[in-house]
Amino acid sequence: MTVPGHRRADEIGAGSRRRILDAAEELFAERGFDRTSFADVARRSGISRGSIPWHFQNKNGLVMAVAERAVRRIWPAGRYRSAPSLTEVFAETAQPAEDGNSALVFMILVEALDDRGVVHEHYKEFIRRRYEGIEVLLRARRPADADPGGAAERERAAAVALNGALIGIHLQALVDPETVDMDAALIALASMFERNTADVWSG
Numbered sequence: 001m002t003v004p005g006h007r008r009a010d011e012i013g014a015g016s017r018r019r020i021l022d023a024a025e026e027l028f029a030e031r032g033f034d035r036t037s038f039a040d041v042a043r044r045s046g047i048s049r050g051s052i053p054w055h056f057q058n059k060n061g062l063v064m065a066v067a068e069r070a071v072r073r074i075w076p077a078g079r080y081r082s083a084p085s086l087t088e089v090f091a092e093t094a095q096p097a098e099d100g101n102s103a104l105v106f107m108i109l110v111e112a113l114d115d116r117g118v119v120h121e122h123y124k125e126f127i128r129r130r131y132e133g134i135e136v137l138l139r140a141r142r143p144a145d146a147d148p149g150g151a152a153e154r155e156r157a158a159a160v161a162l163n164g165a166l167i168g169i170h171l172q173a174l175v176d177p178e179t180v181d182m183d184a185a186l187i188a189l190a191s192m193f194e195r196n197t198a199d200v201w202s203g
Contacts, residue, residue: 017055019045024066029103033063033111060118067108067119070126087190103174109167127163134159138200146201158200165189 023045027036038059042049056062112123138155169189173182 016045016047016051020047020052020055020062021066021069023047024062025070025104028063028066028107032107033059038062063111064118064122066104067111067122070104070108087187087194106171106174130166131156131159131163134162138197141197143198143201151201154200162189162193 020041023041024036027040027044031040038049038052041047041052041062052062056065108119108123108126111117111119114120135155138158142151142155166186166189169180169182169185173180173185
């Protein structure tokens with residue numbers, strides 16, 4: 001049954017798809033995947049429940065579409081190549097928390113922990129994109145006399161460690177937002193690392 005005042009033809013365009021995704025993102029961040037139904041998304045988006053499967057087939061398809069869009073928006077491909085410093089990149093990661101995207105990313109993480117889950121591969125891509133991007137920034141600072149093979153290994157290890165710290169800071173801010181100043185913590189992490197980048201290639 002179509003929402004009153006709407007025709008089915010009005011509910012199958014790009015604008016309707018975007019409204020469904022926006023509503024699903026909000027609801028997934030608020031309630032989680034399991035506690036969100038097509039009926040909930042229909043009420044929040046103003047699109048009839050019967051039109052949602054036309055766009056996404058089923059709930060798994062909707063979850064995957066939300067995960068894909070979140071990854072593309074929060075960490076667009078090539079972002080690190082255009083950023084001059086880790087401080088700038090890390091500071092940007094605080095912004096998604098203000099509109100609920102940080103909570104959404106962690107809901108996706110919970111789903112991704114099950115390697116049979118529908119978003120497992122998409123979240124793995126998200127993680128890889130972040131630490132590979134950090135590697136790009138580290139490589140630009142690599143000393144000219146560093147051994148390329150050893151330097152690459154150290155850069156990967158440092159990037160994975162930094163990415164883990166980023167995830168941890170976001171998690172703390174979600175659990176205890178009154179105490180954790182995420183902007184300050186992220187900038188402090190980047191600043192500390194920027195001051196000690198030589199340690200990546202030493203020893």
